[in-house]
Amino acid sequence: MQDRTELFNLPSCKIYRPVTIAGGSYSNMLGMNLARFRKFPEVKEKGLRQLPRMVAFTSAHSHYSNKKNASLMGLGTDDLIRVKVDNQGRMDVEDLERCILKATGEVGSAPVLRGIDFYRPLAY
């Protein structure tokens, strides 16, 4: 089998190998799994029991597989938080900041402009 790095003309890198995923739903789940593993690598040995409550943020327009995947990954579907989008389908960074503040227990905090600037590139 031809190396996918060559096949898709990707830059070669010693720390990753490309993989081919069967479909969008599974790709989204793998992404969620990788994000969780990056934040809590101990999940591999200890399982979900040892982890704090987790939430995930997704665009209000995101694919419904994210809801199913959140459930499969051990998050409640209530913990998949849908962020508003603008009229071009871009994530509303001010709503994202509000959602993050609410999820982290800082309900009612005024959005911090510096924070919004940090999130803005996520919307494009």
Ligand SMILES: Cc1ncc(COP(=O)(O)O)c(C=O)c1O
């Ligand atoms: C962003 C996104 N996620 C998930 C899916 C679902 O893909 P599949 O039907 O291959 O699981 C699609 C399909 O178009 C998609 O665009």
